[in-house]
Amino acid sequence: MPFSCDLGGERHSFEDLKAVLAAASPLRSGDELAGLAATSSTRRVAARWLLADLPLAVFLSEALVPYEADEVTRLIIDSHDAAAFAPIAHLTIGGFRDWLLSEAADGPTLAAIARGVTPEMAAAVSKLMRGQDLIAVAQKIRVVTAFRSTIGLPSRLSTRLQPNHPADDPRGIAAAVLDGLLHGVGDAVIGVNPASDSVPAATTLIRMLDELREAYAIPTQSCVLTHVTNSLAIMERGAPVDLVFQSVAGSEDANAGFGIDLAVLREAHAAAKALGRGTVGRNVMYFETGQGSALSANAHHGVDQQTMEARAYGVARAFDPLLVNTVVGFIGPEYLYDGKQIIRAGLEDHFCGKLLGLPMGCDVCYTNHAEADQDDMDSLMTLLTVAGCSFLICVPGSDDVMLSYQSLSNHDALYLRSVMGLRPAPEFEAWLAEVGIAAPDGRLRALSHGASPFVRRIAESLA
Amino acid sequence: MSEVVNDELWAQLRRTTPARIALGRVGHALPLAEVLDFQLAHARARDAVHAALDGAALAAELAPLPVLQVESDAPDRATYLRRPDLGRRLSARSAALLAAASKRCDVVFVIGDGLSATGVQAGAVRLLRACMAELADLTIGPVVIAKAARVALADPVGEALGARVSVMIIGERPGLSVHDSLGIYMTFGPRSGRSDAERNCISNIHGAGGLSPQDAARTLGWLLREALRRQLSGVELKDDQTPLLSAKEQGPA
Numbered sequence: 001m002p003f004s005c006d007l008g009g010e011r012h013s014f015e016d017l018k019a020v021l022a023a024a025s026p027l028r029s030g031d032e033l034a035g036l037a038a039t040s041s042t043r044r045v046a047a048r049w050l051l052a053d054l055p056l057a058v059f060l061s062e063a064l065v066p067y068e069a070d071e072v073t074r075l076i077i078d079s080h081d082a083a084a085f086a087p088i089a090h091l092t093i094g095g096f097r098d099w100l101l102s103e104a105a106d107g108p109t110l111a112a113i114a115r116g117v118t119p120e121m122a123a124a125v126s127k128l129m130r131g132q133d134l135i136a137v138a139q140k141i142r143v144v145t146a147f148r149s150t151i152g153l154p155s156r157l158s159t160r161l162q163p164n165h166p167a168d169d170p171r172g173i174a175a176a177v178l179d180g181l182l183h184g185v186g187d188a189v190i191g192v193n194p195a196s197d198s199v200p201a202a203t204t205l206i207r208m209l210d211e212l213r214e215a216y217a218i219p220t221q222s223c224v225l226t227h228v229t230n231s232l233a234i235m236e237r238g239a240p241v242d243l244v245f246q247s248v249a250g251s252e253d254a255n256a257g258f259g260i261d262l263a264v265l266r267e268a269h270a271a272a273k274a275l276g277r278g279t280v281g282r283n284v285m286y287f288e289t290g291q292g293s294a295l296s297a298n299a300h301h302g303v304d305q306q307t308m309e310a311r312a313y314g315v316a317r318a319f320d321p322l323l324v325n326t327v328v329g330f331i332g333p334e335y336l337y338d339g340k341q342i343i344r345a346g347l348e349d350h351f352c353g354k355l356l357g358l359p360m361g362c363d364v365c366y367t368n369h370a371e372a373d374q375d376d377m378d379s380l381m382t383l384l385t386v387a388g389c390s391f392l393i394c395v396p397g398s399d400d401v402m403l404s405y406q407s408l409s410n411h412d413a414l415y416l417r418s419v420m421g422l423r424p425a426p427e428f429e430a431w432l433a434e435v436g437i438a439a440p441d442g443r444l445r446a447l448s449h450g451a452s453p454f455v456r457r458i459a460e461s462l463a
Numbered sequence: 464m465s466e467v468v469n470d471e472l473w474a475q476l477r478r479t480t481p482a483r484i485a486l487g488r489v490g491h492a493l494p495l496a497e498v499l500d501f502q503l504a505h506a507r508a509r510d511a512v513h514a515a516l517d518g519a520a521l522a523a524e525l526a527p528l529p530v531l532q533v534e535s536d537a538p539d540r541a542t543y544l545r546r547p548d549l550g551r552r553l554s555a556r557s558a559a560l561l562a563a564a565s566k567r568c569d570v571v572f573v574i575g576d577g578l579s580a581t582g583v584q585a586g587a588v589r590l591l592r593a594c595m596a597e598l599a600d601l602t603i604g605p606v607v608i609a610k611a612a613r614v615a616l617a618d619p620v621g622e623a624l625g626a627r628v629s630v631m632i633i634g635e636r637p638g639l640s641v642h643d644s645l646g647i648y649m650t651f652g653p654r655s656g657r658s659d660a661e662r663n664c665i666s667n668i669h670g671a672g673g674l675s676p677q678d679a680a681r682t683l684g685w686l687l688r689e690a691l692r693r694q695l696s697g698v699e700l701k702d703d704q705t706p707l708l709s710a711k712e713q714g715p716a
Contacts, residue, residue: 029545165480172480179476179484333544368508368637369544369578374501397483397497399504404638406505409483414491459472462479 001062005050012046018064020054021120022304023047024127026344030292030305030335052094052128059120065301065311070252071262076118076314085116096121097128100137100355110141114357119250119310122352126306131344134351135387141354143390145322146281147221147242149187149425151390152359157422158391159413160323160361161186164402168195170208174462177212179396182437182455183410184417184444187428188323188361188391189243189286191223195402202226203239210240216435216458219427221278221322223286228260228268235271242277243286243322244268250311253299262315269319280427283322288363289313290327291345292335305335306345310352317358323391324353325361328380330405332367339376342366346380350389361391365407374398374406381408385416392416414444481640501639508637511581513540518608521574524588529605531564533557533620537611550613552655553620561607561623568604570687571626571653575612579634582643582669586676587632590645590668593676594630597684614648614662621653628690629653630683635666644669647683651696661697663690 003020004013014020022036024047031037038044060080065073087109091099099105126134144152151158163176173192180186190209194202202224209222221242226234228246235241246265247258255261265285272284294300294308309326316324326349329342336342346362353360364381366372381392398409416422423429423442432438436452439445445452473485486497493501522530536552537543543550553561572594574587595603604624609616614631621629628651635644647665650657663686667673674682690696 033546033548163482165482169479172482175476175479176482176484179482334547337545368505368639368642369512373505395482397486397493397501399483399501399639401481401483401638401640404636404641406639409493411486411488411491411493414488418491459476462476 003050005046007042007046007049010042012043014047014050017058017062018303020047020050021064021124021127021307024051025304025306026127028291028305028335028341028345029333029337030295033334034295034300034305036302036304048128051124052092052097054093056091056093056096056121057089059118059124064120064303064307065251070301072251072255072311072315075262075318076311079115079318080118081115083116084113088113088116093121093124094128096125097133100125101133105137105140107140107142110137110355111357114355117355119314119352119356120307122313122355123307123310126348126351129351131347131383134347135383138351138354138387142388143354143357143359145283145320145359147278147283147322148219148280149221149427150280151188151322151425153426155422156425157385157389157413157417157420158188158361158425159185160188160325160391160393161190162193162393162395162400162407163190164193164195164395164400166195166402168201168205170204171462173205174208174212176396177209178458178462180394180410181218182444183394183414184424184432184438185394185410185413186218186220187425189221189223191225191245191286193225193403197226197230199230199233202230203234203237206234206239206241210242216454217431219431225286225288228264232264232268232271235275240277241272241275243284244272245286245288247288247293248312248315249289249293249297249299250308250315251294251299251301254294254297254308255315257297257299262318265315265319281322283320283359285319285321286323287316287319287321288325288327289316289349290331291349292331295335296331306348309349310356313353313356313358317356321359323361324358325363325391325393326350326353327363327365329366329370329372330363333370336370338371339366339373339379342370342372343376343380343383346384347387350384350387354388359390361393362389363393363407365393365405367405377406377408381412381416385420385422504639508639508642511579511634511637511642514580514584516576516580516583516608516610518610521584521588521608525591525606531560531605531607533560533607534610535612535616540611543611547613550611551615551618553616553623558619558623561620564605565623565625566604567625569601569626569691570598570628570630571604571607571621571624573607573609573612573617573620573629573631575609575614575616575631575633577612577614577633577646578636579643582634582637582645583632585643586645586669590632590647590676590679593680594647594683597680598687614659615657617648617650618653618657619655621650622655626653627651628687628696630687641669641671641673644673647679649683649686649690649696651690651694663696663700
């Protein structure tokens, strides 16, 4: 169905709903690469005027990716909760934006409508929202999940400790784990990206992390971010898998490019839940996403990259995950060109994930061929923390020596918690005090004078 | 005041990983020396990404080998970074040049700047000579030096020169610790439209703990003979001798 809009004496026509959405998106290189971006700034605003007047329900009758051809579309449509949608069913997309910002849309109300919001609705409304709107609405939504620690509570900011090593050396990984723990990092997960793709190598790392966690009674969960089929094989061998990880995307074809479908995710979800390893909760899945993944697999179906990203959250929420994060700047400048585009995408992803009811975190990051630097990351991590982001990823000194990109540093977590008065997950916070990493008031001890017996013991055992 | 737990202990732990552990802190921040050290590493990586390849200098180094200089359809570095599709196509001038030079050969080598002209300038010729020494019994076409090149630019180049196999030597995406790493991508039956699954990759070729040019050349020699024997390349050629092409290594593709 074609759409058109008259703006300042000029008529702007769009072939279909996908074209309106793509043109309404803030400028980004991935949509330009796909030939989907608005061809002028005026046309972008025309698309937003058009979008604002469309009914929210249009996405229930008009599929952007055909229902028959795509299991992600089928998942989204078949699991749509009409009762949850009822309170917002009468709204236009513009009206939805205004309602989200109103006082009527408080935390419990937003949680109640989450299953009535489709990923396409979330993406569409985000295109009508400024940065501060994305922050203000996300900040009202708390999504609480748990395994051995509880993620997403008010006044908390959790962190993934990412102790990667270029050769998967267990001692090198353990040393980076210790470095993170001493900065109060690791309450969301201690999660390693293995350099090797093999099942035996991943099993070795899973056992090593589990022994370390057991030995020091650390109330967190570990994860080796290997392919879901590897995790299934590892669980069959009886290795101690806490969380099953997988990268997911917003179409069946893009997921096929990752070597997965919904069936294998269901199988892994059931297998990990059956292990019953969580102590305070039963969320066992960990997903990563990122704008551009569908386009890079040529599986975007002519849909803009931010809408495809929101559809990936539609996949994630079917599996009650403990953690979901966008790896926002990892994919490179052909999808998000510079700091401005990365910052906007990070805020959109966090907002869309939270609106859909996900425990949304972010890998605030960039590669060396993107026009971005540490100042941009400082901005994004600060904005996301104001927005109530559930967790952030930290590596020693911001330098991931295995994946060759820059994420946040352990120090950044200290900065964020300090300037915004936030604390780690309650179980982890208590442990930090118990072992002497933190003082009773929660502040991290000055380590040169305060090295506790615990720190001495763990460091000596590794050295 | 920066601080660490125990210098002797941490010195031992630091030897177990190249990661930036035990940096100490000033308040909640990194000590200034660590901030500047990081900025220097990032600056070197950025300079490597944006450096221009000096084709004439490479050609002089390669003499007396015959050399053809080409460029992709990406007119400048900013466009190159945004539009990988343009970096996979030959410019009209380059296509005409190769058409005129067309002559059948077994192997054509392409030296492409990729994402680290610095790495290519410093190490590509040595790597190329090591590779050629492994393939002395085969007919090698002219060496093609390609600016603004992505990996797949070797497809139209190999096709135009009638090569049975194309080998792209290209600068990999620089990291903070290594900014001059090279990668080799081999494709049997090069022609426009080949997918990355039809190539074999040898990555992380550099002097800071990476693969040596000799080891990389030996691996290429084995792969290339297998490709010619089995008339294919890519995932079907993979075995234990070949490093897996992981997502993180696909930077310049």
